[in-house]
Amino acid sequence: MSGFEAVDEAFERGLLDVGDGNHVYWEARGNPDRRPVLIVHGGPGSGRSRRAHRGFDTERFRVVVFDQRGCGDSQPSAADPSTDMTVNTTEHLLADMEMLRAHLGIDRWLLYGGSWAATLILAYAERHPERVGGIVLIGVTMTRSQEIDWLYRGMRLVRPAEWERFRAGVPIAERDGDLVEAYRRLMEHPDAAVREQAARDWCAWEDAVIQHETLGSPGQYGAKPTSDMLAMVRICTHYFARGAWLGDGQLLRDAHRLRGIPGILIHGRLDLGCPVLTAWELAQVWPDAELRVIEDSGHTGSPAMRAAVSAAIAEFAARRWDG
Numbered sequence: 001m002s003g004f005e006a007v008d009e010a011f012e013r014g015l016l017d018v019g020d021g022n023h024v025y026w027e028a029r030g031n032p033d034r035r036p037v038l039i040v041h042g043g044p045g046s047g048r049s050r051r052a053h054r055g056f057d058t059e060r061f062r063v064v065v066f067d068q069r070g071c072g073d074s075q076p077s078a079a080d081p082s083t084d085m086t087v088n089t090t091e092h093l094l095a096d097m098e099m100l101r102a103h104l105g106i107d108r109w110l111l112y113g114g115s116w117a118a119t120l121i122l123a124y125a126e127r128h129p130e131r132v133g134g135i136v137l138i139g140v141t142m143t144r145s146q147e148i149d150w151l152y153r154g155m156r157l158v159r160p161a162e163w164e165r166f167r168a169g170v171p172i173a174e175r176d177g178d179l180v181e182a183y184r185r186l187m188e189h190p191d192a193a194v195r196e197q198a199a200r201d202w203c204a205w206e207d208a209v210i211q212h213e214t215l216g217s218p219g220q221y222g223a224k225p226t227s228d229m230l231a232m233v234r235i236c237t238h239y240f241a242r243g244a245w246l247g248d249g250q251l252l253r254d255a256h257r258l259r260g261i262p263g264i265l266i267h268g269r270l271d272l273g274c275p276v277l278t279a280w281e282l283a284q285v286w287p288d289a290e291l292r293v294i295e296d297s298g299h300t301g302s303p304a305m306r307a308a309v310s311a312a313i314a315e316f317a318a319r320r321w322d323g
Contacts, residue, residue, distance in 0.1 A: 015075065016103055018096045020087035025073035026066040026100055030058035035133075035317070036106045038097070039065045040113035040121050042139075044244075045235025047072030047228060052112075055310060060317045064109070066100060068093055068120075071231045078238075079230035081188070081195070085238050090245045094124050101131060110316055114138030115274065115299065119244060119251065122282075126257040134319070135263040135289075136312045139271060139299050140279035142251045143244040151273050152180050152240075155209055158272055162208035169201035184237035187230075196226065199233040209273040209299075216300030255285040262319070263289035264312040268297030268305060 010027035018024050027048075039052045048065045056063045069088045070078035077083060097120075101109065108131055111121045118137040125132045141147055156163035167175050170182035186198035203221035210218050224232065239245075247253075263286060267279040276293060283291035292312075297305040 015073075016096075016100055018069070018092075018099055020092070021076070021084070022069050022087065022092075022096075023075045024066055024069065024096050024100065025075075026064060028104070029053050029063045029065075030056065030061045032062050034060050034062050035110060036062040036064060036104070036108075037110040037112055038101075039063065040097075040111060040117035041065075041068065041072075042113065042115035042117045043071065043232055043236060044068060044093075044116045044120075044239045045071045045078065045232035046116075047232070055313055057313075057317060061110075062106075064100070064104065064106075066096075068235075069096065070235050071228070077227065077231050078234045079227045081190070081192075085234070088235065088238065089242075090120070090123060090239070093120055094127055097124050098128060098131070107131070108133040110134045110136070112136045112313075115141055116143070116239075119143040119246075122251045122255075122258075123246065125261060126251065126254045129257050129261060132261050134316050135258075135261060136266070136309070136316065137263065137279075138266045138301075138305070138309060139274050140265050140267055140282055141274045142249075142278055142282070143240070143246060144252075144278075145243055145248050147274065147278060148180060148240050148243070150275070151209065152205075155272065159208045159211075162205060162211075166201060166205035166208075169198060178241070180237055181241045183233070184241040187234040187237050195230060195234075199226075199229045202233045202237070203229055206273075212272070213270065213298035213300045213302075215296060215302035216298055216305075218300065220300065252281060252285060255282060258286050259288065261288055262316075264315070265289055265291045266305065266308050266312060267291065267293055268299060268302070269293050269295045270298040273299050 010029050012028040015023040041048045048067050053063045067074040118140045174182040189195055206221040207219050265279045267276045283289050294305045296302050
């Protein structure tokens, strides 16, 4: 148990004009005079969690959540095929985060998130280390080519039948090539039925990867409303087909820029889609970070993972904060 009562109602919210015709939705909860934390969502394109803020004591934190470009309540939605994806890149998201920080008058904040959020948080912290007072990452990914290849091709070793169905979702001529790029093209198809089927096939594969995680949330991708699914898959394929516009291994090479930033890395041993190796490699080159491996957890968590996350947040709540 958290030992405190979370506040669900946001005291402040808005749509921030970040340029290029995009408006980023954000909310703030808790004490505006206390330690600010930015909750970064995964995906990319999953949209903000409606529950993650409940893990923070709103008497001790100012909790900010936001929807990255193209998803959630940000405008326009990537589910709309007319939405321009050329202005939705990692560079744009980093600029949006920094614009949001300045808009809210925050000097330094704690960054919190998992999966794709880990990639975005690391990129932001390496770009703006002076703006980061601490980091909590759950399910560490760095969106390297080897990680993308493992998730969308290598995992066939674990789920061969489901992977063959995933592969069969693209045109025959593209089945032996880059499946992520093939799905990206399908998500740009002029026929709405083609886009929707591709999104469902993509999410069926994502669900297969976490199917064994009975202590977590199996089946969560395919359960999304159609519009959210379309936005997420269009954004995912757009980013992953291009390696998130990051140099391969860039985040690991630049981890020296994280020196002095305390970090807690929480990773499930049973996370097949994002193997623990990535978190371990990051911990080796980030001396101020501690890796905590949760033996019974996969990518979507477990009671032990939730307890570890709560403990990490409590540790940062107790730390001295000069921001």
